[in-house]
Amino acid sequence: MRLSEAIRAGHKGLRQSYTEYERTRVRDGRIVTVGVCALGSANRAMNRAMASENKIWPWADTHQENLQCAVEGCTDGARGVTVFDLIVHLNDEHHWTFDQIADEVQVLEAINGVEQGALSSGDTKTPARAKVPADAS
Numbered sequence: 001m002r003l004s005e006a007i008r009a010g011h012k013g014l015r016q017s018y019t020e021y022e023r024t025r026v027r028d029g030r031i032v033t034v035g036v037c038a039l040g041s042a043n044r045a046m047n048r049a050m051a052s053e054n055k056i057w058p059w060a061d062t063h064q065e066n067l068q069c070a071v072e073g074c075t076d077g078a079r080g081v082t083v084f085d086l087i088v089h090l091n092d093e094h095h096w097t098f099d100q101i102a103d104e105v106q107v108l109e110a111i112n113g114v115e116q117g118a119l120s121s122g123d124t125k126t127p128a129r130a131k132v133p134a135d136a137s
């Protein structure tokens with residue numbers, strides 16, 4: 001499963017959480033998950049333990065020189081981050097929805113030539129997600 005598909009698939013019935021991988025509550029004496037961030041959603045879709053995304057999608061864990069936040073005017077999205085860093089940034093700082101984040105990841109998958117979910121190497125091409133200047137006209 002691709003990372004973008006997993007982000008869309010794993011959060012069914014759960015709220016989106018911010019700055020937390022997984023939000024839990026105690027109900028009837030049991031710990032239940034009530035919310036996840038975008039990466040938590042992806043891990044749930046794969047039935048994997050939290051924070052195992054770097055093993056499932058290693059291509060998204062490599063630093064990419066031209067990667068930056070696509071939100072106009074955002075100065076926090078430092079260049080040269082990983083796709084995972086960008087996902088966390090979009091989730092926590094901009095509160096993008098699961099679908100918005102998945103759409104962005106889908107673009108990055110296309111740029112990186114990702115066909116399946118798990119590529120075995122960090123064989124990434126140079127992505128280019130250029131910001132559109134506000135005064136482009």
Ligand SMILES: [Zn+2]
Pocket residue numbers: 069070071074075076077089093094
């Ligand atoms: Zn940003």
